[in-house]
Amino acid sequence: MYECEEAIYQDALWKASSLKDRNGNYIQELRLKMRTESQNRKFICPECGEPLILNAGNIRQPYFSHYTGSECVLTNKEQGERNRRMRDAMLYFASLSFPDATILQYEPLRGSLRSQIMVHTQDKKQEIKQEIKIALNYVSDFVKHTQLENKMGCMKEMGILPIWFTPCRPDGQERLTTAEYQISTQQPLLLSIDCKNSLIYIKKCDDKGIRVIREKAYPLSEVRLNEQGQIVFREQTEPAGQTAAQMRADGQSGQAKENAKGRERLEKGDTHEKESNYTAADSYEKANCEETGSYEKLSFGKLLAARMFELAEESGNSRQSYSLDQVVFRIFQEDYMAIGPNVYSQAHYMKSLGLYWLPKKLKGSSQERKNAAVIRDCFLEYVDNELMSSPGKWDKGDWAGRVLQVLEEFRESGTWLKAADDLK
Numbered sequence: 001m002y003e004c005e006e007a008i009y010q011d012a013l014w015k016a017s018s019l020k021d022r023n024g025n026y027i028q029e030l031r032l033k034m035r036t037e038s039q040n041r042k043f044i045c046p047e048c049g050e051p052l053i054l055n056a057g058n059i060r061q062p063y064f065s066h067y068t069g070s071e072c073v074l075t076n077k078e079q080g081e082r083n084r085r086m087r088d089a090m091l092y093f094a095s096l097s098f099p100d101a102t103i104l105q106y107e108p109l110r111g112s113l114r115s116q117i118m119v120h121t122q123d124k125k126q127e128i129k130q131e132i133k134i135a136l137n138y139v140s141d142f143v144k145h146t147q148l149e150n151k152m153g154c155m156k157e158m159g160i161l162p163i164w165f166t167p168c169r170p171d172g173q174e175r176l177t178t179a180e181y182q183i184s185t186q187q188p189l190l191l192s193i194d195c196k197n198s199l200i201y202i203k204k205c206d207d208k209g210i211r212v213i214r215e216k217a218y219p220l221s222e223v224r225l226n227e228q229g230q231i232v233f234r235e236q237t238e239p240a241g242q243t244a245a246q247m248r249a250d251g252q253s254g255q256a257k258e259n260a261k262g263r264e265r266l267e268k269g270d271t272h273e274k275e276s277n278y279t280a281a282d283s284y285e286k287a288n289c290e291e292t293g294s295y296e297k298l299s300f301g302k303l304l305a306a307r308m309f310e311l312a313e314e315s316g317n318s319r320q321s322y323s324l325d326q327v328v329f330r331i332f333q334e335d336y337m338a339i340g341p342n343v344y345s346q347a348h349y350m351k352s353l354g355l356y357w358l359p360k361k362l363k364g365s366s367q368e369r370k371n372a373a374v375i376r377d378c379f380l381e382y383v384d385n386e387l388m389s390s391p392g393k394w395d396k397g398d399w400a401g402r403v404l405q406v407l408e409e410f411r412e413s414g415t416w417l418k419a420a421d422d423l424k
Helices: 028-039 077-097 145-158 178-184 244-249 252-268 280-289 293-315 333-339 366-389 399-409 413-422
Strands: 006-009 012-015 052-055 063-066 102-110 113-122 131-138 161-165 189-194 199-205 212-219 223-225 231-233 328-332 348-350 355-359
Touching: 028 052, 077 102, 077 113, 077 131, 077 189, 077 223, 077 328, 102 145, 113 145, 131 145, 145 161, 145 178, 161 189, 178 189, 293 366, 293 399, 293 413, 328 333, 348 366, 355 366, 366 399, 366 413
Parallel strands: 131 161
Antiparallel strands: 006 012, 052 063, 102 113, 113 131, 189 199, 199 212, 223 231, 328 355, 348 355
16 A cells, blocks of 8 residues: 555645654644544545545554545555655646746645646747646556546546546557556657656557657657647747647657757857856855865855845745745655756755755846856755755744745845845
């Protein structure tokens, strides 16, 4: 039986680990309350919509499990782990493709149906901005076909653009599964993500939807999803992208030349944007390589944090409105290594928590984002050091709220660059 780490509680994603404080001790009052809620079947599986059981004993870490007889895919350990890795990969792929969008996990659709990843963005090609909803979902081979049909029909009625991902198939397996056939009726290309090797597979089916006739793999870091639900090359997203269907129509030779050019530009760091003359990030990176770099980073980080907290106070927004789940995407170290550091290029390892943090993507030009990300990492280095020296600091006072406010509200690269420049 798979041990689920999270469930839907009061229409929001809730983690069983929330029952313990940073020292690994149960918060007894909360533990008693949530056990009662579990008996009242208030915890819901985000995948199948069935009630879950909260297991919060003294020997093992707290977790959720399904009632006996459940046919949910998360009752199988292998399928459950694969589902979690795929959701992490889809979440990151969505954040790469739509850095300015609102991205939510397990947003409700209708009844017990939910979308694993939901992107709220706008159609930039329209003069009058219209909201677009794009739903990314992973479909296991063991999914109930009636449930898949219901979710497909629900999204169609709600005007949501669905993007379906299926498991990577073994070599030589060309015939479509039932789930793949259902998806092929609505999605011209089948998509799969190989989390271990950080690849995305694009598969073309025959006209009858019986078998895969062509398949091509691309590094996940080199492709993006656009507002029309099409896969495009990263280096081709400005000013216009070429869809995967067009890539195949243009022929393999032309595609290979374009890919080679794009990779050559990426390797040289040529993003076709004007280089910034800002040097604060460069000097910080240099200091990081020296023997005294660690001390300099923390000193700079402390001053930077004070400045960012000051700007946050001036903004006047409430710190209490931000939670960790809203602001920062977190991933376990083993999952980070499995999916690949190249995919999570801006992840920051928090030693105090044993987790990789991936804050929301910064805004601005490519060079500005790169410089600002280095400075923001310095801020996170300071936060991590504070948590290591004072493990209970996150749970006391409003310090955590100030940290989250800075990460959430200051997503403009220019804000971080100016804050660092003020410290010169």
